[in-house]
Amino acid sequence: MLSHLPILQVILPLLAAPSCLILGRPALAWGFSFATSAAAMLISMLLLQQVWLEGPISYFLGGWEAPWGIEYCIDLLNAFLLLIVSSLSTVVLAGTRQSVAAEVEPNKQTLFYVSWLLCLAGLLGILATGDAFNVFVFLEVSSLSTYTLISLGRDRKALWASYQYLIVGTIGATFILIGIGLMYMMTGTLNMQDLAQRLPVVADTRTVFAAYAFVIVGVCLKLALFPLHLWLPNAYAYAPSAVTAFLAATATKVAVYLLIRFSFTVFGADFGAMDIPLHQLFIALGLIAVFSASLVAILQIDIKRAIAYSSVAQIGYMIIGLGLGSAAGLQATLLHLFNHALMKGALFMSLAAVALRMGSTRLDDLAGLSQRMPLTAMAFVLGGLSLIGVPLTVGFISKWYLVIATLEMGMWPVAVLILVGSLLAVMYIWRVVEVMYFRDPPASSQVSEAPVSVLLPLWLLVVANIYFGIDTALPVSVTADAAQALLGWGK
Amino acid sequence: MLIATAIGIAVNRDLLSVVMLSSIYGLLSANFFVTMDAVDVAFTEAAVGAGISPLLMFTTMAIVGRYEKLPHRWSLSALVLVSITGALLLVATMDMPAFGAPDAPAQQHVAPRYIEQSGQEVGIPNIVTSVLATYRGFDTFGEVTVIFTAGVGVLSLLMVGDRATKPLSSHLLKASQHKILRIVSKVLIAPILLFALYVQFHGDYGPGGGFQAGVIFAAAIIVYTMLFGLDSARQVIDQAWVRVMAAVGVLLYGAVGVVSMVNGGNFLDYDVLAKDPLHGQHYGIIVIELGVGITVAAVMVLIYFSFAGRLVDRGHQDD
Amino acid sequence: MTDMLLTHYNYWVVMVLMMIGFYIVIAQGNLVKKLVGLNIFQTSVFILYISAGKVSGGSAPILDDAISVYSNPLPHVLILTAIVVGIATTALGLALIIRLREAYGSAEEKDIQEQNQC
Numbered sequence: 057m058l059s060h061l062p063i064l065q066v067i068l069p070l071l072a073a074p075s076c077l078i079l080g081r082p083a084l085a086w087g088f089s090f091a092t093s094a095a096a097m098l099i100s101m102l103l104l105q106q107v108w109l110e111g112p113i114s115y116f117l118g119g120w121e122a123p124w125g126i127e128y129c130i131d132l133l134n135a136f137l138l139l140i141v142s143s144l145s146t147v148v149l150a151g152t153r154q155s156v157a158a159e160v161e162p163n164k165q166t167l168f169y170v171s172w173l174l175c176l177a178g179l180l181g182i183l184a185t186g187d188a189f190n191v192f193v194f195l196e197v198s199s200l201s202t203y204t205l206i207s208l209g210r211d212r213k214a215l216w217a218s219y220q221y222l223i224v225g226t227i228g229a230t231f232i233l234i235g236i237g238l239m240y241m242m243t244g245t246l247n248m249q250d251l252a253q254r255l256p257v258v259a260d261t262r263t264v265f266a267a268y269a270f271v272i273v274g275v276c277l278k279l280a281l282f283p284l285h286l287w288l289p290n291a292y293a294y295a296p297s298a299v300t301a302f303l304a305a306t307a308t309k310v311a312v313y314l315l316i317r318f319s320f321t322v323f324g325a326d327f328g329a330m331d332i333p334l335h336q337l338f339i340a341l342g343l344i345a346v347f348s349a350s351l352v353a354i355l356q357i358d359i360k361r362a363i364a365y366s367s368v369a370q371i372g373y374m375i376i377g378l379g380l381g382s383a384a385g386l387q388a389t390l391l392h393l394f395n396h397a398l399m400k401g402a403l404f405m406s407l408a409a410v411a412l413r414m415g416s417t418r419l420d421d422l423a424g425l426s427q428r429m430p431l432t433a434m435a436f437v438l439g440g441l442s443l444i445g446v447p448l449t450v451g452f453i454s455k456w457y458l459v460i461a462t463l464e465m466g467m468w469p470v471a472v473l474i475l476v477g478s479l480l481a482v483m484y485i486w487r488v489v490e491v492m493y494f495r496d497p498p499a500s501s502q503v504s505e506a507p508v509s510v511l512l513p514l515w516l517l518v519v520a521n522i523y524f525g526i527d528t529a530l531p532v533s534v535t536a537d538a539a540q541a542l543l544g545w546g547k
Numbered sequence: 548m549l550i551a552t553a554i555g556i557a558v559n560r561d562l563l564s565v566v567m568l569s570s571i572y573g574l575l576s577a578n579f580f581v582t583m584d585a586v587d588v589a590f591t592e593a594a595v596g597a598g599i600s601p602l603l604m605f606t607t608m609a610i611v612g613r614y615e616k617l618p619h620r621w622s623l624s625a626l627v628l629v630s631i632t633g634a635l636l637l638v639a640t641m642d643m644p645a646f647g648a649p650d651a652p653a654q655q656h657v658a659p660r661y662i663e664q665s666g667q668e669v670g671i672p673n674i675v676t677s678v679l680a681t682y683r684g685f686d687t688f689g690e691v692t693v694i695f696t697a698g699v700g701v702l703s704l705l706m707v708g709d710r711a712t713k714p715l716s717s718h719l720l721k722a723s724q725h726k727i728l729r730i731v732s733k734v735l736i737a738p739i740l741l742f743a744l745y746v747q748f749h750g751d752y753g754p755g756g757g758f759q760a761g762v763i764f765a766a767a768i769i770v771y772t773m774l775f776g777l778d779s780a781r782q783v784i785d786q787a788w789v790r791v792m793a794a795v796g797v798l799l800y801g802a803v804g805v806v807s808m809v810n811g812g813n814f815l816d817y818d819v820l821a822k823d824p825l826h827g828q829h830y831g832i833i834v835i836e837l838g839v840g841i842t843v844a845a846v847m848v849l850i851y852f853s854f855a856g857r858l859v860d861r862g863h864q865d866d
Numbered sequence: 867m868t869d870m871l872l873t874h875y876n877y878w879v880v881m882v883l884m885m886i887g888f889y890i891v892i893a894q895g896n897l898v899k900k901l902v903g904l905n906i907f908q909t910s911v912f913i914l915y916i917s918a919g920k921v922s923g924g925s926a927p928i929l930d931d932a933i934s935v936y937s938n939p940l941p942h943v944l945i946l947t948a949i950v951v952g953i954a955t956t957a958l959g960l961a962l963i964i965r966l967r968e969a970y971g972s973a974e975e976k977d978i979q980e981q982n983q984c
Contacts, residue, residue, distance in 0.1 A: 074794030119816030244656030266639030
């Protein structure tokens with residue numbers, strides 16, 4: 057059975073989704089989804105261990121060897137991401153029952169969990185596959201279920217956010233499809249490793265250059281890289297709270313993964329540098345993303361929306377790491393993928409708890425929250441500290457590695473700008489802290505602390521934020537090796 | 548022709564004609580696919596581009612209104628963006644292998660094996676079906692999941708609760724007053740269903756297969772709904788049952804994969820389903836095509852019921 | 867250059883169609899029409915793939931002893947999948963439009979954005 061782990065990783069949630077629909081009752085559907093997600097997490101742990109000890113695994117679907125059939129190819133990079141996605145899904149799902157019960161209409165709750173499982177299966181499918189066209193198919197599975205999940209938000213603006221995302225997402229997916237088609241025309245294959253071998257021969261053609269451009273732009277739309285980020289704040293702000301926590305912790309990570317996979321594995325590490333200064337472009341866009349999104353975040357009156365803008369800024373940091381093009385930069389990006397999932401998971405889950413009790417996440421409504429919901433408020437503060445990059449949190453680790461990587465390349469202005477960007481994060485987190493801790497709650501408010509079932513997973517994430525900020529051995533060694541492997545593969 | 552139609556769509560402000568044109572566009576591209584030897588694709592494009600998609604758009608239009616409100620203004624930024632994309636594609640065509648060249652890389656590397664060996668390895672004449680169901684069977688599994696996902700999404704967006712159980716008489720979609728239409732269609736529905744079954748199981752030999760069959764099957768039910776009203780259709784076909792069928796199709800497909808894993812092969816390896824690999828391939832393909840057909844038909848019916856349900860409810864609000 | 871025109875004619879049709887479709891998606895205010903544009907945009911990509919699979923003198927890829935040259939079946943398979951994905955997206959998009967119209971009383975981008983502002 058161990059040899060089937062790569063495919064079980066994906067088909068488990070995939071087959072659980074229709075079963076969940078047949079089950080019907082929301083409570084049952086929640087339990088079933090949680091169990092499935094937990095099992096997926098277990099599988100991803102086993103996979104990571106297996107890859108760590110024995111090297112990459114390849115699995116031929118249908119028994120047809122690649123490139124004729126579709127291949128699942130698990131190396132350190134995607135094993136690491138599979139673990140991030142499935143574990144975050146599990147933790148967030150653990151705390152969502154009350155939140156979903158409060159925010160989603162009763163007769164739609166089962167469909168909510170079905171969509172959740174489909175989205176999880178889609179994301180895991182993108183990560184696990186070694187076939188370029190299969191990426192497109194599973195991208196659409198995850199996208200369509202994401203549109204559904206977002207549209208289930210209470211506000212009517214959720215519908216508009218979902219529609220906007222549908223249009224942008226489909227354009228992005230179609231761009232990727234064009235890119236894949238052009239690559240196929242030039243090489244005759246769809247398998248990623250096969251493409252990596254055959255593309256260098258035709259790398260000088262303008263067709264391959266265009267293919268690269270289409271794929272990168274398509275992925276960046278999905279990634280919400282500045283200036284293609286306009287769909288993200290709305291989508292995150294109006295989706296049901298649990299969905300925001302899930303998407304923020306996983307979906308953008310998968311998009312970054314695609315960017316890394318296509319740039320480094322498929323096209324080769326030094327392909328992008330040939331014709332256009334892609335690296336510099338990435339660094340510039342990343343910096344602009346950090347500053348513009350952070351500034352906008354400071355102005356928001358809704359905290360959920362502010363943190364959503366902060367996601368755009370954080371994606372900026374990841375892209376800077378990529379743009380450096382060095383092993384250290386790549387490692388910083390990979391580390392930040394992991395760490396950002398932890399902190400955004402914690403922040404959005406604490407906001408979900410607030411929304412559950414207060415029915416709102418507007419700044420003005422949070423006055424004196426620390427007296428009413430001390431544990432939730434404390435979780436938000438710790439998550440915020442991690443976001444800023446205070447020592448002893450995971451945020452510090454990512455910033456540390458990123459700054460070291462920039463200095464290694466002699467780009468000290470970039471390093472300074474990264475640190476200044478962190479100060480902006482201090483400002484938008486501090487606004488919230490000030491209101492929560494130094495203002496009196498309205499006398500009439502009868503709000504009580506969030507239920508244990510929400511607090512427990514929330515604090516699990518907070519503790520993870522601190523634990524992995526101190527004991528960095530696991531993520532650091534995995535990302536270091538993954539980064540080496542990526543750069544080695546390209547040569 | 549295609550371009551002319553597309554321009555027509557761009558400048559027309561009456562949504563009805565836009566949708567009509569888009570349906571023509573679908574038919575034209577289906578025609579084009581036939582000349583490109585892609586008969587399976589043509590079949591599907593005809594069913595989707597000229598069938599399902601305009602049908603859903605008409606239904607939507609009946610709800611949201613027919614005319615665009617605002618006169619169109621040329622948007623400079625959009626033009627620039629579009630031109631850049633177009634230019635990029637133009638650049639891409641520069642170094643492309645010539646159209647139809649047999650020595651183009653696309654024709655060289657992976658594809659020849661499908662053409663030369665699928666006869667022995669899979670044993671059915673339609674290569675497209677071989678590739679679709681076996682070599683790239685997992686893509687098709689993903690495709691069924693996409694359909695299922697869309698069904699779940701539409702259901703969650705347009706669910707009307709249990710109001711369907713109320714005895715409503717919908718006059719909006721009812722053409723049952725037309726005696727001729729009614730009789731002709733009654734006569735037609737049975738053959739359509741039969742044709743669906745034919746397409747379902749004939750996919751091995753000619754163009755066709757689970758998806759097309761599912762669409763045709765759903766079309767029969769949609770015709771019935773149009774004629775006898777949504778409520779009588781809902782009486783014949785229980786919506787909860789359709790929902791279960793949509794899930795069953797995906798599960799059936801997955802089950803084939805799981806069975807082949809239990810039998811010692813990889814996921815979706817049909818060789819191990821029977822003693823003779825060729826028989827195994829054949830069983831596997833029949834069952835997964837059936838799974839595709841069931842899910843597609845169920846989801847299409849579900850989507851149409853959801854759309855039409857909104858329309859009927861609207862009709863009652865207006866009364 | 868005329869050589870180029872003859873051998874790449876199909877791809878240029880794709881380019882024009884793609885630009886029209888893309889333009890409708892970005893610039894048009896009506897939500898239904900945006901989806902129609904999206905369909906045109908996607909169909910242009912389908913044509914790109916199918917054109918890439920055509921072999922001169924080849925016939926439809928259904929095995930027959932009398933035929934020796936077949937067109938490439940792989941792009942056909944990919945596009946079958948892509949068409950299905952396309953209709954799934956369209957259906958979901960239309961369902962969203964219906965809900966938007968119910969919630970905002972309009973299916974125009976401008977109206978909805980104005981209402982969102984206040």
